[in-house]
Amino acid sequence: MILIYAVVVLMLLTAVTSVVVRNTLWAIGSFASSMALLALLYLTIAPFLLFAVQLLVFTTVSSALLFGLLRQTTGLESSQEPFSREWIIGSAVAAALLALLVVVVATTSWPVRATENAAAGFGATLTNMYVVSLAVLVVILASAALGSGLLLAAPRGSMKSPAPRPKGTRR
């Protein structure tokens, strides 16, 4: 139980760090740490396969994509000042959401069943019971890969809106 507490606290600290720091490189590093700690949390409450997928696939791919974007850009430092108007509004929205969810969690008497960690046979369950979901997931991932590739291959200037026509001209 102490391990779960420690992992949860560290995960939330790194998550807050990643959205607060000005340096994007540090933000991505904190994000990767947070995802790795989430994988550790999964290790304590979920099948091992979920821990492995979270750590080796989701964390690695997300961090690689973010670092790949940073290699194409030079936007390491955010120009946004801390404690600006957007920060106050964002803090208010986040605090309201958190308060609402915590009140719901604290006041609801969830029915609890003591189950063992379903580690055995999770892979087989995934491929037997969720075949259609896996197929849909493959379609989604392929579409995302194709779409992002097409976006990156778009010629420069294709995002700009067309220039207004001079007065007196007709189509």
Add this chain to the structure above:
Amino acid sequence: MNAGLNLILTASAALFAVGAFAVVARRSAVLMLIGTQFMFFGGSIAFVAFARFGLGAAHASAGAAVAIFAGATAVAELAVGLAMAALIYREHRSLAVDADRG
């Protein structure tokens, strides 16, 4: 009431709130996308917690399966979002999503 379930649900809510803060408060496309990732994974934690501790799951591994699907969807969203961010950077030499404003 269960201390384990409540603890993990509270962590899930906190992670979701952190993501919401990033989406609302930050102007950098990268940080907004990181925020959406946190929101996705905050929801996934709740699914896993209910499957582990709650009565709702028909199968004990259903929550983990949902977490895998949600995580993969989040990665797909990140890939498309980062491609759009790269396009924004090409046009405006900035990763700020409101670069047109001023």
